[in-house]
Amino acid sequence: MTTFQSVTPSEATAMALSWGMGFAELTNVQKADRDWKLAASLDKKGDEYFAAGNLAMAKVCRERALNSANRAVRFSA
Numbered sequence: 001m002t003t004f005q006s007v008t009p010s011e012a013t014a015m016a017l018s019w020g021m022g023f024a025e026l027t028n029v030q031k032a033d034r035d036w037k038l039a040a041s042l043d044k045k046g047d048e049y050f051a052a053g054n055l056a057m058a059k060v061c062r063e064r065a066l067n068s069a070n071r072a073v074r075f076s077a
Contacts (some may be wrong), residue, residue: 028075031072031075033072035071038068039065039069039072042061044064046058050070
């Protein structure tokens, strides 16, 4: 009979790293670049929604674009 042994998230991370499944954390420059690109695409999508007359979705996209731009600024500093 097999028993299941639960592991904590930190133990699971350690196990994954020991098995060679680690990942490289993005640098702050890469994170900022990613967030600037996301902000630009969300702003563009917001413009498309606004042009189509869907003001609710335009507002959502623009709020998310602003949040992404603010996050990018924090990574840029």
